[in-house]
Each structure stands twice: as structure tokens, then as C-alpha cells.
Amino acid sequence: MRKISxxxxxxxxxxxxxxxxxxxxxxxxYKIKSVREPHFSLDGKSIVFSVxxxxxxxxxxxxxxxxxxxxxSDLQRMTTHKAADFHPRWSADGRSLYFIxxxxxxxxMWSMPVNGGxxxxxxxxxxxxxxxxxxxxxxxxxxxxxxFPECGADGECxxxxxxDIANGPMRAHLADRLFFxxxxxxKDGKRIHTLIYDLERMEVDDLTPGDMDAxxxxxxxxxxxxxxxxxxxxxxxxxxxDSNDYETTNKDLWIVSTSGGEARNxxxxxxAYDADxxxxxxxxxxxxxMQKVPTxxxxxxxxxxxxxxxxxxxxxxxxxxxxxGSFQWAPDSRSIYFTADVQGHRPxxxxxxxxxxxxxxxxxQTIDSFDISPDGKNVVLTxxxxxxxxxxxxxxxxxxxxxxxxxxxKKSEEDVDIRPAEEMWIASPSGRKIHTFVVKPxxxxxxxxxxxxxxVHGGPQSQxxxxxxxxxxxxxxxxxxxAFPNPHGSTGYGQxxxxxxxxxxxxxxxxxxxxxxxxxxxxxxxDADRMGxxxxxxxxxxxxxxxxxxxxxxxxxxxxxxxxxxxxxGTTEELWFPQYDVGSNPWxxxxxxTWSPHRFTQNFKTPCxxxxxxxxxxxxxxxxxxxxxALQKMGVPSRxxxxxNDGHWPSYVRSMPLYYNAHLDWFHKYLGGDPxxxxxxxxxxxxxxxx
Numbered sequence: 001m002r003k004i005s006x007x008x009x010x011x012x013x014x015x016x017x018x019x020x021x022x023x024x025x026x027x028x029x030y031k032i033k034s035v036r037e038p039h040f041s042l043d044g045k046s047i048v049f050s051v052x053x054x055x056x057x058x059x060x061x062x063x064x065x066x067x068x069x070x071x072x073s074d075l076q077r078m079t080t081h082k083a084a085d086f087h088p089r090w091s092a093d094g095r096s097l098y099f100i101x102x103x104x105x106x107x108x109m110w111s112m113p114v115n116g117g118x119x120x121x122x123x124x125x126x127x128x129x130x131x132x133x134x135x136x137x138x139x140x141x142x143x144x145x146x147x148f149p150e151c152g153a154d155g156e157c158x159x160x161x162x163x164d165i166a167n168g169p170m171r172a173h174l175a176d177r178l179f180f181x182x183x184x185x186x187k188d189g190k191r192i193h194t195l196i197y198d199l200e201r202m203e204v205d206d207l208t209p210g211d212m213d214a215x216x217x218x219x220x221x222x223x224x225x226x227x228x229x230x231x232x233x234x235x236x237x238x239x240x241x242d243s244n245d246y247e248t249t250n251k252d253l254w255i256v257s258t259s260g261g262e263a264r265n266x267x268x269x270x271x272a273y274d275a276d277x278x279x280x281x282x283x284x285x286x287x288x289x290m291q292k293v294p295t296x297x298x299x300x301x302x303x304x305x306x307x308x309x310x311x312x313x314x315x316x317x318x319x320x321x322x323x324x325g326s327f328q329w330a331p332d333s334r335s336i337y338f339t340a341d342v343q344g345h346r347p348x349x350x351x352x353x354x355x356x357x358x359x360x361x362x363x364x365q366t367i368d369s370f371d372i373s374p375d376g377k378n379v380v381l382t383x384x385x386x387x388x389x390x391x392x393x394x395x396x397x398x399x400x401x402x403x404x405x406x407x408x409x410k411k412s413e414e415d416v417d418i419r420p421a422e423e424m425w426i427a428s429p430s431g432r433k434i435h436t437f438v439v440k441p442x443x444x445x446x447x448x449x450x451x452x453x454x455x456v457h458g459g460p461q462s463q464x465x466x467x468x469x470x471x472x473x474x475x476x477x478x479x480x481x482x483a484f485p486n487p488h489g490s491t492g493y494g495q496x497x498x499x500x501x502x503x504x505x506x507x508x509x510x511x512x513x514x515x516x517x518x519x520x521x522x523x524x525x526x527d528a529d530r531m532g533x534x535x536x537x538x539x540x541x542x543x544x545x546x547x548x549x550x551x552x553x554x555x556x557x558x559x560x561x562x563x564x565x566x567x568x569x570g571t572t573e574e575l576w577f578p579q580y581d582v583g584s585n586p587w588x589x590x591x592x593x594t595w596s597p598h599r600f601t602q603n604f605k606t607p608c609x610x611x612x613x614x615x616x617x618x619x620x621x622x623x624x625x626x627x628x629x630a631l632q633k634m635g636v637p638s639r640x641x642x643x644x645n646d647g648h649w650p651s652y653v654r655s656m657p658l659y660y661n662a663h664l665d666w667f668h669k670y671l672g673g674d675p676x677x678x679x680x681x682x683x684x685x686x687x688x689x690x691x
Contacts, residue, residue, distance in 0.1 A: 021417040023442040024477030026660050028416050029470045030056035032389045033408040038380040041094050044373040047380050048088045054653040061653045065099050072405035092138035126155030135232030141197040142228050146190045152206040153195055179246035182573055184615040184647025194226050194237055196258055207235055214239040224251050224275035230283045238275035247575040249297045251275040280333040287336055295576045298461035300495040316351045321494045331376045339367050341463050341492040344435055361399045366467030384468040387420030417442045419476045428515035430508040436516050437484040441476045451530035451671040452481040458537025460489040460501050474660050478674035487512030502581050505595040506545045530671045548600025555670035557609040560619050563627040565596040571620035601630045607637040609666040613646035658683050
């Protein structure tokens with residue numbers, strides 16, 4: 001009885017306080033600060049990290065470096081420049097901080113004393129650098145950069161050729177092979193190379209010369225990674241040696257001396273993915289991520305190791321039936337810590353190198369990044385949940401003594417109703433229960449009925465996690481229930497479930513989505529006559545599929561979706577995706593017709609908002625143009641928004657405010673939630689925000 005009474009008392013006390021908070025708005029979203037990249041000092045007593053903030057009215061953002069003690073005390077803002085300062089790292093002696101800054105000549109490496117003083121620019125590479133790593137002795141800097149192979153480490157040569165292409169009298173793109181563009185950039189002959197900069201001699205050398213991306217670019221942006229031995233003598237990087245790299249997911253690990261020389265492929269026998277290498281602290285072993293099924297980008301992601309002495313390779317997580325995410329060696333080189341997608345959460349695990357025993361360390365909803373202390377006793381991390389923006393936390397590596405260290409978003413948490421999520425498991429005709437997150441609206445009253453928005457994720461092999469996101473708060477703040485199902489194809493529920501979407505795009509997923517819709521429609525506080533749906537990428541595809549297969553929804557929003565799968569095949573750049581997930585090719589596999597939404601245009605009737613980006617090379621914006629044309633020809637109320645300067649992901653601060661506002665405007669018109677705070681047409685006409 002005492003426990004029940006205490007719970008009721010707690011609810012009675014806290015509910016009025018929550019009710020006093022105001023509803024979450026688009027403006028509130030852009031007051032949330034992003035806290036990232038915590039790293040322990042070499043003595044474990046201090047933590048450095050970065051904080052980013054956005055400015056809604058100007059469409060700009062900035063990030064700075066912060067420093068604090070490992071108990072959260074003595075917080076110091078180390079940089080205040082109007083340019084972005086990020087990617088902080090400690091120097092070998094612990095007296096300085098290295099970081100990337102855009103304050104001069106693009107992204108360059110800078111350093112500054114921990115105890116105060118001016119920042120010093122270390123690099124001056126013509127087109128900027130990324131992913132820098134300083135060798136343990138502090139004498140050399142390894143980084144990646146886009147170069148023309150014929151220029152190599154000659155940054156001025158690369159800069160001149162780039163300027164010639166951009167500013168010459170004739171502007172054209174030339175290609176003699178596929179993979180001539182990627183994500184949102186035209187390659188124009190450039191390659192990603194790994195370079196080493198001698199900080200004493202101020203000389204730069206190309207460690208991965210030739211006509212190959214080394215390291216390779218990977219799905220979602222970024223690279224397949226590189227690592228340097230603790231003594232700084234050897235580089236290991238991931239690159240695809242195949243001439244048909246546009247249709248193979250193959251990546252191999254290569255090692256080369258940092259003094260230069262010929263690189264050696266150490267995973268050539270595996271025709272699937274080997275990438276993201278990390279040397280152990282003792283230098284003997286390389287840990288890396290691997291897959292076993294060639295050309296399948298969504299095969300189970302495993303953690304493996306390569307023994308540099310015995311040349312033996314060992315998979316450590318074969319028994320772990322979910323994807324391994326980011327990972328870090330324990331200081332004693334005997335185990336590895338890693339995160340993984342598991343049933344809508346992203347916990348932290350540890351695996352023993354010898355026994356392969358895996359144990360869960362922490363489940364704090366969504367862990368985005370982490371760092372293990374030099375003594376191996378503590379872990380500092382950034383975590384979030386649907387109702388909590390990201391902050392820095394610390395815990396012991398035993399999984400206890402959990403403590404929040406930062407409060408950058410305390411004001412928003414105190415003033416604004418940031419809604420938590422509830423979890424449901426809903427039965428589907430596909431044979432599985434579908435894990436679904438539900439966020440209730442501001443000032444929720446179970447005696448009332450509310451409009452509902454169902455959001456289908458992209459990937460398609462990914463998962464909704466219990467983590468703070470803009471659309472999980474903006475729409476509930478405007479009076480909507482939002483539901484986020486993890487249907488077939490989602491990660492975190494075993495590899496069989498993830499693989500269940502391949503070659504079955506409109507099958508089990510559609511059953512799952514409709515089962516969730518039907519189940520939610522029967523809840524007393526859901527208005528079954530005011531239900532909408534939205535989705536991005538594959539989620540956008542599912543919206544187009546819903547258009548032709550159901551009239552259950554009163555409004556739909558499709559973003560960056562796939563409408564005509566045959567034409568998608570001819571315009572996307574990573575051909576391994578449709579060739580595995582749909583079928584070999586459109587001229588020999590009927591699946592391209594079977595699962596293409598364009599075949600069901602005659603059934604279109606639901607009002608639909610269509611959003612796309614003109615620089616989207618993954619899912620060409622022409623897919624959305626075709627879809628919008630079909631909607632218009634069928635007389636379906638519809639609207640098209642094209643972001644001319646954006647790719648598959650619109651700019652967070654320049655474009656996403658319009659994205660959110662356009663959704664609210666559309667759903668208000670057809671579902672009856674709160675009006676959008678801004679006029680959509682005025683936002684576009686004036687390229688500014690007017691209330």
C-alpha cells in the first residue's frame with residue numbers, strides 16, 4: 001500500500017506542474033542545443049565536448065567547445081568564435097585541445113591551450129579536412145580530404161582544378177563510368193584520400209594515392225574509416241577495390257606504413273563489408289565491423305578482430321542477432337564496448353575478446369556517443385529519450401552510479417511540455433507484433449478524441465528509437481497524437497525481421513502499418529475519422545503505396561519517396577541497393593513493376609503533400625515530380641515543395657523549419673489540429689519567417 005500511495009502522490013504533485021508548461025513549438029525546437037562528442041582527458045579528470053545551437057530567424061547555426069571536470073563542475077566555454085568549432089580531441093600531453101574550425105579557409109585543424117590562450121591554426125589544406133586524428137606522440141596529423149588523384153597531397157593543385165571546373169566558361173559534368181555522383185555531390189574526378197601532415201616539418205603526404213576512394217564513402221555520408229597504430233607507424237583504412245563499386249558493398253581493410261609505400265589488403269577473402277577499423281591500445285589487434293552477404297548493405301553488422309601477429313580473424317558477435325553500432329576498445333585491450341539497435345533502444349554492451357561473452361552495460365534509451373575513461377572504470381556519454389534532449393551523462397562501466405553532468409536544455413525542459421513516448425506491441429497479420437511508439441499531445445485528456453499522425457521510417461532497414469526528435473514534439477505540441485511503428489525491415493528485432501522487407505516492399509510492411517492503424521483507431525482517445533500518415537525515403541515510398549491501396553487516411557505527406565521503381569533504378573547511384581532489395585534489374589525482374597506505386601495511380605484519392613530536394617541523388621527529386629503529376633492528373637488535392645539546395649536530408653536550420661510548418665499547415669487543413677505558426681507561402685516567397 002505504501003508504494004501505491006507514494007505513486008499516486010507523485011502523480012498528483014507532478015501533474016499540475018506539467019500542465020503549467022506551454023506546448024512545444026517549432027521555435028522551441030530550435031532553442032534545443034545539441035550536445036556531442038564527449039571525451040575524457042588522459043588522466044580521466046576532465047571531459048571535453050561540443051555544443052551546437054541553431055538560430056531560427058537567421059537560418060544559421062554554430063558549435064563551440066566546452067570543458068568540465070568529470071563530475072560536471074567547473075564548466076568552461078573554450079571557444080566563442082562565430083565560426084563552427086567541433087570535433088574536440090586531447091593532445092598527447094593533455095595540455096592542449098585539438099579541434100576542427102571553419103573560421104579560416106574551410107574546415108581546418110586548430111589547437112588551443114587547456115589553461116587558456118589563443119587558438120592556433122595547424123593545417124592549411126586547400127579544400128579543407130575531415131576526421132582528423134593526431135598520433136600519440138603529437139607530431140603527426142592524419143586526415144581525409146577530397147583531392148584529384150593527379151594532385152595527391154598538392155592542395156593548391158586540387159584547388160586550382162576545382163576552381164577551373166566551377167568557374168570555367170563552360171559548366172558541365174563528365175562521366176565515363178557509373179558512380180559519377182554520390183548523395184548530393186558530383187564527383188567530377190575527385191577522390192577521397194587519406195593524408196598525413198607532419199606538424200613539425202609542416203609537410204603533407206598522400207598515404208592512399210591512386211584512382212580509388214580510400215577510405216570509401218559510405219551510405220548516409222561519412223567514410224568507411226581509418227585508424228593509426230598507437231606508435232603512429234601504420235595506417236589501416238577501408239576501401240572498395242572493385243571496378244564496379246557502384247553495385248557492390250564490398251569494403252576491404254588495407255594497411256600501409258605512415259612513411260608511405262604499397263598498401264596491403266588484409267580482408268580480401270570477404271567479398272562483403274569490412275570497415276571502420278580501430279587498433280587496440282596495445283597495438284596488436286584491429287577491431288572492425290563486417291558483414292558476410294555480398295551486395296547486401298543491410299546484412300547483420302558484426303564486430304570482428306584481426307590479430308596482427310597471427311593474421312587470424314575472429315567474429316566476436318555472431319551470437320548477437322542485432323546490428324553493432326559504434327565501438328571502442330577497453331584500455332586494457334581485453335574487451336570492446338559497443339552500442340547496438342535493440343527494440344527501439346540503443347544500449348551499451350561489452351564483449352570479451354577471448355570468451356566472446358557479451359554483457360549489457362547500460363540501457364538509457366538512446367546512447368548517441370560514448371568514451372571510456374583511461375582507467376576503464378567510467379563511461380561518459382550523450383544520451384536522450386523522446387522526452388529528454390541530449391545531454392552529457394557519466395556512469396561506471398559496471399552500469400551503476402549514473403549521473404547527468406550537463407543542463408544545456410534545462411530552461412526548455414522547465415518551460416516547455418516535452419512529451420515522453422509510450423510503447424505498444426501490436427499484432428499484425430504478417431505474424432509478428434509490431435513495436436510502436438506513441439506520443440500523446442500537450443494537455444492530453446483521455447476523455448477527448450485527438451487526430452493521429454502515423455510516421456513510417458526510412459532506411460528502410462533502420463529503427464525508430466526512444467530518442468528526442470523534432471517531429472516527435474512539434475506535432476504533439478499542436479494537438480496531434482503521433483505514432484511511430486517499427487514494421488518489418490526495422491533493425492533491433494533480429495536479422496530475420498530486418499531481412500523481411502527485401503523483395504517484399506509493399507507486402508509485410510503494408511500489413512504491419514495497417515494493423516497498427518487499425519489497432520490505434522479503436523483506442524477511445526483516437527479520432528478514427530482524423531488519421532493522417534507521413535514518411536521519408538522508404539517511408540515516402542510507403543505513403544505513395546498507401547495512396548494506391550487504402551482510403552483510411554484523411555491526409556498524407558510523402559518526403560523523398562520512390563514512385564516509379566524502374567526510373568528510380570536508372571537515377572540512383574548506389575545500385576547495390578535496388579539490385580538486392582528489389583531485384584536484379586527492371587528489364588529482367590518483374591518485382592520492379594510489382595512493387596511500384598505508379599501502377600496504382602488510378603486509385604489515388606487522399607490529399608497529399610509532396611516534399612523533395614533537387615540535389616537528392618539517392619532518390620531523385622524527379623520521383624516526387626512524377627508522383628505530384630499523377631496526383632494532379634487524378635484531381636487529388638496536392639501540393640509540391642522542392643528544396644533547390646538540399647539532398648536527401650534538407651538543411652536542419654535553413655529548410656527543416658519550412659518542412660515542419662508545411663506539415664502542420666497540411667494536417668491542420670485535413671485533420672483539424674492547431675494552425676501552422678507561419679504562412680507557408682510567405683516563408684517561401686520571402687525566404688524568412690513572418691508570423
